[in-house]
Amino acid sequence: EMESKVSEGGLNVTLTIRLLMHGKVRGSRRRGKGETVKKMREESGARINISEGNCPERIVTITGPTDAIFKAFAMIAYKFEEDITNSMSNSTATSKPPVTLRLVVPASQCGSLIGKGGSKIKEIRESTGAQVQVAGDMLPNSTERAVTISGTPDAIIQCVKQICVVMLESPPKGATIPYRPKPASTPVIFAGGQAYTIQGQYAIPHPDQLTKLHQLAMQQTPFTPLGQTTPAFPGTLGSVAGKQRSSAVLPLPALTVFPCICPGLDASPPASTHELTIPNDLIGCIIGRQGTKINEIRQMSGAQIKIANATEGSSERQITITGTPANISLAQYLINAR
Secondary structure (H helix, E strand, C coil): CHHHHHHCCCCCCEEEEEEEEEHHHHHHHCCCCCHHHHHHHHHHCCEEEECCCCCCEEEEEEEEEHHHHHHHHHHHHHHHHHHHHHHHCCCCCCCCCCEEEEEEEEHHHHHHHHCHHHHHHHHHHHHHCCEEEECCCCCCCCCEEEEEEEECHHHHHHHHHHHHHHHHHCCCCCCCCCCCCCCCCCCEEEECCEEEEEECCEEEECCCHHHHHHHHHHHCCCCCCCCCCCCCCCCCCCHHHHHHHHCCCEEHHHCCCCCCCCHHHCCCCCCEEEEEEEEHHHHHHHHCHHHHHHHHHHHHHCCEEEECCCCCCCCEEEEEEEECHHHHHHHHHHHHHC
16 A cells, blocks of 8 residues: 555655765766756755765765655656767667666665565566666665666666655664765875875875874884885885985885885884774674775784674674784774774
8 A cells, every 4th residue: 555655656755865876977967057956856846965075976865755756766867868868879889778876775774675585676676677786785884785776767766666665664773874975085105104195106195194193103113214225124115215205295116015014013012902892784894895804904004803703682793903002093093994
């Protein structure tokens, strides 16, 4: 009954649906000083907000009664199809690609969307003709997942209606940490206690908190005095980069990226232990696929990091960090950054 009411747009429930789009797509929709988005707002009756910032991705938030949301999605889907048609006029492609949208959905609702043994998502695919994929991993620093929908505009509209039904029937459990796109990042290189970002052929000084933490770690390490030509410790920069520390800009050929700060070489600062508690929903972001992220954090910080097994009935996991104060500070910073 609820599904039929929602499909007809008669259920006066206010919903918020979030879309993840690339900046270039946003640009095409906002051409003409936002006239396209303004028209969508006026004709659908939904509130449509687009996140700002120097990010390669944008979050489009659509809020309103279900009928207004469906109208807004219909306009977006047909606008995307129009963009695809226009782009094909200058292309040699013969087959028309489907319209594709990425929803951002709380991870706690994705189980209901997939259904037991994938039954619900299969039903949605078969009844709407749209392709639906739920991402296995949560989006970075959030408890949300991307749900990709592709197909014809009509299939997408029907698919969104069915997803709305699931979201209404199965509200999010617990607090949701929303995904916020971050500005495009550039690699960071440490040289002589200073962090640098790569811009073209040069490494430019990067005023980041990592620099301060790295310098703190370096103070605990018996590195060769700057300017001397004694061979550097394994895993550290050679003396060429050390000599150029005073330069404002380092040419890239003079830099070697080292994988480990190695503050543990000096045994004088006593090792200490620090404990953190992390929500279960976020532990995957910190561990990474097959442990890649936690291993990076161990390597960069020089700290020993142990993650306790999940205990029944607990919503948190304990992380134990062991090392010098510099090790622990950098490990904490990197874990929080994840």
